[in-house]
Amino acid sequence: MSASADVIVIGAGIVGAACADAIARDGLKVAVIESGAIGGGTTAACMGHIVVMDDSEAQFALTRYSSGLWHQLAAELPSEAEFTQAGTLWVASGEEEMAEARRKHAYYGKRGVDTEILDARALAEAEPNLRPGLAGALRVPRDSVVYPPWIARWLVERSGARVIHGEAVAASGTEVRLRDGTVCPAGAVVNATGVWAPRLTSSLQIQPRKGHLLITDRYPGFLRHQLVELGYLKSAHGHGSESVAMNLQPRATGQILIGSSRQLGVDSSEIEEHMLQRMLQRAMEYVPGLGQLPATRAWTGLRPCSPDNLPYIGPAAEDSSLLIAAGHEGLGITTSLATGTLIADLLLKRRPAIPAAPYFPGRVHAASH
Amino acid sequence: MNERQEFDVVVAGAGPAGIAAACAAAESGAAVGLIDDNSEPGGQVWRRDRSHAPSQLARFWLNRLERASIHRFSQTRIVAATARSRVLVVEQPRGSFEVSYRKLVLATGARERFLPFPGWTLPGVVGAGGLQALVKSGLDVQGARIVVAGTGPLLLAAASHLRLAGARIQAIVEQAPLPSLTRFALQSARYGKAAQALGLGLDLIGVPLHVSSWIEAAEGARRVSAVRVRVLKKVKTYPCDYVATSFGLAPNIELPVLAGCEIEDGFVAVTGGQRTSVKDVYAAGEITGIGGVDSALAEGQEAGSGNALGADRWLPFKRLLHDTFNPRDELRSLAAPETIVCRCEDVRRSALDGMTCWREAKLQTRCGMGTCQGRVCGAALQFLNGWRNESVRPPLLPARVETLANPGRRSR
Ligand SMILES: Cc1cc2nc3c(=O)[nH]c(=O)nc-3n(C[C@H](O)[C@H](O)[C@H](O)COP(=O)(O)OP(=O)(O)OC[C@H]3O[C@@H](n4cnc5c(N)ncnc54)[C@H](O)[C@@H]3O)c2cc1C
Ligand SMILES: Cc1cc2nc3c(=O)[nH]c(=O)nc-3n(C[C@H](O)[C@H](O)[C@H](O)COP(=O)(O)OP(=O)(O)OC[C@H]3O[C@@H](n4cnc5c(N)ncnc54)[C@H](O)[C@@H]3O)c2cc1C
Numbered sequence: 001m002s003a004s005a006d007v008i009v010i011g012a013g014i015v016g017a018a019c020a021d022a023i024a025r026d027g028l029k030v031a032v033i034e035s036g037a038i039g040g041g042t043t044a045a046c047m048g049h050i051v052v053m054d055d056s057e058a059q060f061a062l063t064r065y066s067s068g069l070w071h072q073l074a075a076e077l078p079s080e081a082e083f084t085q086a087g088t089l090w091v092a093s094g095e096e097e098m099a100e101a102r103r104k105h106a107y108y109g110k111r112g113v114d115t116e117i118l119d120a121r122a123l124a125e126a127e128p129n130l131r132p133g134l135a136g137a138l139r140v141p142r143d144s145v146v147y148p149p150w151i152a153r154w155l156v157e158r159s160g161a162r163v164i165h166g167e168a169v170a171a172s173g174t175e176v177r178l179r180d181g182t183v184c185p186a187g188a189v190v191n192a193t194g195v196w197a198p199r200l201t202s203s204l205q206i207q208p209r210k211g212h213l214l215i216t217d218r219y220p221g222f223l224r225h226q227l228v229e230l231g232y233l234k235s236a237h238g239h240g241s242e243s244v245a246m247n248l249q250p251r252a253t254g255q256i257l258i259g260s261s262r263q264l265g266v267d268s269s270e271i272e273e274h275m276l277q278r279m280l281q282r283a284m285e286y287v288p289g290l291g292q293l294p295a296t297r298a299w300t301g302l303r304p305c306s307p308d309n310l311p312y313i314g315p316a317a318e319d320s321s322l323l324i325a326a327g328h329e330g331l332g333i334t335t336s337l338a339t340g341t342l343i344a345d346l347l348l349k350r351r352p353a354i355p356a357a358p359y360f361p362g363r364v365h366a367a368s369h
Numbered sequence: 370m371n372e373r374q375e376f377d378v379v380v381a382g383a384g385p386a387g388i389a390a391a392c393a394a395a396e397s398g399a400a401v402g403l404i405d406d407n408s409e410p411g412g413q414v415w416r417r418d419r420s421h422a423p424s425q426l427a428r429f430w431l432n433r434l435e436r437a438s439i440h441r442f443s444q445t446r447i448v449a450a451t452a453r454s455r456v457l458v459v460e461q462p463r464g465s466f467e468v469s470y471r472k473l474v475l476a477t478g479a480r481e482r483f484l485p486f487p488g489w490t491l492p493g494v495v496g497a498g499g500l501q502a503l504v505k506s507g508l509d510v511q512g513a514r515i516v517v518a519g520t521g522p523l524l525l526a527a528a529s530h531l532r533l534a535g536a537r538i539q540a541i542v543e544q545a546p547l548p549s550l551t552r553f554a555l556q557s558a559r560y561g562k563a564a565q566a567l568g569l570g571l572d573l574i575g576v577p578l579h580v581s582s583w584i585e586a587a588e589g590a591r592r593v594s595a596v597r598v599r600v601l602k603k604v605k606t607y608p609c610d611y612v613a614t615s616f617g618l619a620p621n622i623e624l625p626v627l628a629g630c631e632i633e634d635g636f637v638a639v640t641g642g643q644r645t646s647v648k649d650v651y652a653a654g655e656i657t658g659i660g661g662v663d664s665a666l667a668e669g670q671e672a673g674s675g676n677a678l679g680a681d682r683w684l685p686f687k688r689l690l691h692d693t694f695n696p697r698d699e700l701r702s703l704a705a706p707e708t709i710v711c712r713c714e715d716v717r718r719s720a721l722d723g724m725t726c727w728r729e730a731k732l733q734t735r736c737g738m739g740t741c742q743g744r745v746c747g748a749a750l751q752f753l754n755g756w757r758n759e760s761v762r763p764p765l766l767p768a769r770v771e772t773l774a775n776p777g778r779r780s781r
Contacts, residue, residue: 273451
C-alpha cells in the first residue's frame with residue numbers, strides 16, 4: 001500500500017461505511033477494504049427500518065441515539081436514499097398485546113420518545129387495509145425507512161476513504177493482510193465485516209440468523225406506516241430456531257416489502273419455501289388484501305447475531321488495539337450511525353454521548369466466566 | 370384444500386418444441402400436462418393470426434396436438450419450482466395450484482433481445498416479433514411506413530409478414546456484413562432453408578435492403594417519426610410510423626436455472642436425447658441454442674419420446690446462425706449517456722458508469738429491480754458490459770402473494 005491510512009475499516013456494509021464517515025469527519029485518513037460490492041452484504045438484504053427498540057436498556061439507548069443521528073443526516077441525504085418518516089405501528093391483536101403497547105408507551109415516554117396509543121377505530125382509520133377486529137396499536141411517529149445499500153456507498157464516497165477491493169484474511173490493530181498477500185499497515189483497524197467478523201477475530205461469538213423478504217409491485221398508498229405485530233417481540237427475542245412475524249413496510253417506490261422470518265444458525269442464501277409460506281401467511285392474517293398484490297422478488301439475508309442480541313462496538317478481547325464494529329443482528333441499519341460515532345469517540349479518546357461499555361466485545365466473555 | 374395435479378410428463382412451454390415433446394410423450398402412452406402462459410398453443414411463431422391461415426407445418430402440429438390426449442393448461446404461468454420434490458407451482462388468472470411430474474421437459478423458448486439506441490423507448494419503436502403479434506391480433510398497419518432493423522433471419526420474415534398485412538416497408542437494415550450473409554445463404558441451403566429464404570426474397574422485391582448497416586437513432590417528439598440509419602460511411606434518414614427491431618433472441622432460462630440445470634454459454638446444456646444435467650429433466654428448443662422451428666421440433670420429439678432421433682444434426686446450423694448474426698462491436702457504443710437502459714426503473718446508461726457487475730449496478734441504480742426483473746435489460750447489459758444476471762429465485766414471474774403463501778390451494 002503506497003500511502004498508509006490512519007485507520008483501515010474492513011467491510012463496507014452500512015456499519016463499515018458509517019465508521020469510515022464518522023472517522024473521516026474527525027480529520028483522519030481512512031481506507032476501506034471490501035471484498036464484494038459496497039453495501040452488498042447483509043445491508044443489501046434488509047428492510048431499512050430505522051426503529052427505536054426496547055428489548056433492553058442498552059438496546060434502547062443505542063437505537064434512540066442512532067435514530068436521532070439519522071434524523072440529523074436526513075437533511076443531507078439525496079432522494080436516492082429514500083428517507084421517509086413513515087412511523088411504526090406496533091399492532092396489537094388482543095388485550096394482552098394492548099397491555100404491552102401501553103407498557104411500551106410509558107417506557108418510551110419516560111425516556112423522551114413520543115408515542116401515541118391508537119384504539120381499534122383509530123387504527124382502522126390509520127391503516128384501512130388491516131383486517132377488522134384488531135385491538136389497537138402503538139404509533140412511533142419518528143421511526144423511518146431508508147434504502148441502505150445506496151446510503152452505504154454514499155457514506156463511503158463522502159468520507160473520501162480509499163476503497164481497496166480485496167478480501168482481508170488477517171487483521172491486527174496495526175495491519176491487515178489481504179488474500180493476495182498485500183499487507184496494509186494502519187494506525188488503527190476496525191473489523192466491520194458483519195456476520196463474517198469471526199473469521200478475522202475468532203473470539204467474537206456471532207451466528208447468522210437468516211431472514212426472508214418478499215417485495216411487491218408498486219401500490220402507493222396501500223400502507224402508510226411500517227406495521228409490526230407486537231407478537232414480534234416473542235419472535236425476535238428468543239433463540240428458538242425458527243419463527244415468523246408480520247412486518248410490513250411501504251417503500252418510497254410504492255412497493256410493499258414483506259417480512260419477516262428468523263432462523264438461527266442457518267447460513268444458506270436459498271429461498272426456503274416453508275419459511276416463505278409461513279411468513280406470507282402470517283402477513284395475510286393481518287392484511288388480507290396483500291394476497292392479491294403481485295410479488296416481484298424474494299430474497300434472504302443473514303443477520304449477524306450475538307448471544308445477547310447487542311452489537312460488538314469497541315476493542316477486541318484478544319487485541320485491544322483492534323476495534324470491532326459488528327454483530328448488529330436485525331438492527332444494524334438503525335444503529336450504524338451511532339456505531340460509527342462511538343468508534344470515532346474511542347479512537348479520539350472522547351467521551352461518548354451514551355455509555356459505551358454495554359457494547360464492548362469483552363462483555364460476552366466476562367459474562368460467561 | 371390442497372390441489373395437486375399429477376402427470377407422468379409435464380412440458381413447460383407450448384411452442385413448437387413443447388408441442389412436439391407433448392405429442393411424442395402422449396403418443397407413447399404417458400399422461401401429459403402441457404403448460405403455457407398464452408391462451409393458445411403455438412408459441413411465438415405459430416401465434417394465431419386473424420388475417421392469415423396457419424402454415425402447413427403449423428397446421429400439421431396443431432392438429433396432432435388436438436388429437437393427442439394431453440391436458441393443456443393455458444394462461445398458466447409457472448412461478449416456482451422445486452426440482453427435489455418434482456413440483457411446479459402454477460398460477461392462473463383466478464387461482465393457483467401445484468403440478469407434479471415424473472419427467473419434466475423444459476421448452477420455454479426465447480424472448481426478443483433489445484439493444485438500446487437513442488430513441489429506442491419512443492412509442493412506435495417495437496420488437497419485430499411484438500409488432501407481428503399485435504398485427505396478428507388485429508392491429509391495422511395498412512399503409513403504415515415501417516423500418517425493420519437489427520439482425521438475423523427474423524428480419525426478413527417480419528418484413529414479409531408486415532408487408533403482406535399492408536405495411537409499406539421503408540427499408541430493411543441488417544448489421545451483418547455481406548460476406549457472412551452470403552456464406553449463411555449458401556450453407557443454410559443444406560438445411561433445406563433455401564426455398565424459404567427465396568420465398569421471403571420474392572415477397573420483399575423492391576424494398577431497400579442495407580447490409581453492414583444499423584440504426585443510429587430513432588427520432589420523434591411524442592412517437593417515432595424517423596430513424597437515422599448508418600449505411601457504410603453515410604447516414605440516411607427514413608421517415609416512418611414504426612420501427613420494428615430484432616437483435617436476435619435471448620433464451621428464457623429462468624425456469625431451467627431454478628430447476629438446477631447446468632447452463633453453458635447462456636444456454637441449457639444437454640446431452641444425448643436432450644437430457645439436462647438434472648435427472649429426468651429434459652430441454653428442447655431455443656433454450657438449448659437458437660435454431661428455429663425445425664430444430665425445435667426435432668429436439669422436442671426427442672425430449673418427449675426419450676429416444677435419440679438425431680436432433681443433433683441441427684447443431685452446425687445453430688452455430689452458423691450464431692456466428693453470422695452475432696451483433697458487431699459498433700452497436701455497443703450506440704446508447705448515449707442519457708439513453709435509458711432499464712425501462713422498468715428508468716435507469717440511464719450514464720448511471721452505470723463505474724459499476725463493476727450486475728449486482729452492484731442493481732443495488733446502486735435499481736437497474737433490473739423492476740417488474741421484469743432484468744428480462745429486458747439483462748440481455749442488453751450482457752451485450753454492452755458483459756454482465757450476467759445469474760440470480761434466479763421464485764417467483765419466476767410476478768405472482769400473487771397468496772400463490773406463494775398457499776401454493777397448493779386453488780382460490781375461489
Ligand atoms: C430496501 C431494499 C429494497 C429492495 N427492493 C428490491 C426490489 O424492488 N426488487 C429487487 O429485485 N430487489 C430488491 N432488493 C433486493 C436486492 O437488490 C437484492 O435482491 C438482495 O440483496 C438479494 O440479492 P440478489 O437477489 O441480487 O442476489 P443473490 O442471489 O442474493 O446474490 C447474487 C450474487 O451475489 C452474491 N452475494 C449475495 N449475497 C452476498 C453477500 N452477502 N456477500 C457477498 N456476495 C453476496 C451471491 O453469491 C451471488 O453470486 C431490495 C433490497 C433492499 C435492501
Ligand atoms: C431480512 C433482514 C431484515 C432486516 N431489517 C432491518 C431493519 O429493518 N432495520 C435495521 O436496522 N436492520 C435490519 N436488518 C439488519 C441489518 O441489515 C444488519 O444488521 C446490517 O446490515 C449489518 O451491517 P454490517 O455492515 O455489519 O454487515 P454487512 O452489510 O454484511 O457488511 C459487511 C461487509 O463486509 C464485507 N466483508 C466480509 N468479510 C470480508 C473480508 N474478509 N474482507 C473484506 N470485506 C469483507 C462483506 O462483503 C460486506 O459487504 C435486517 C437484516 C435482515 C437479514
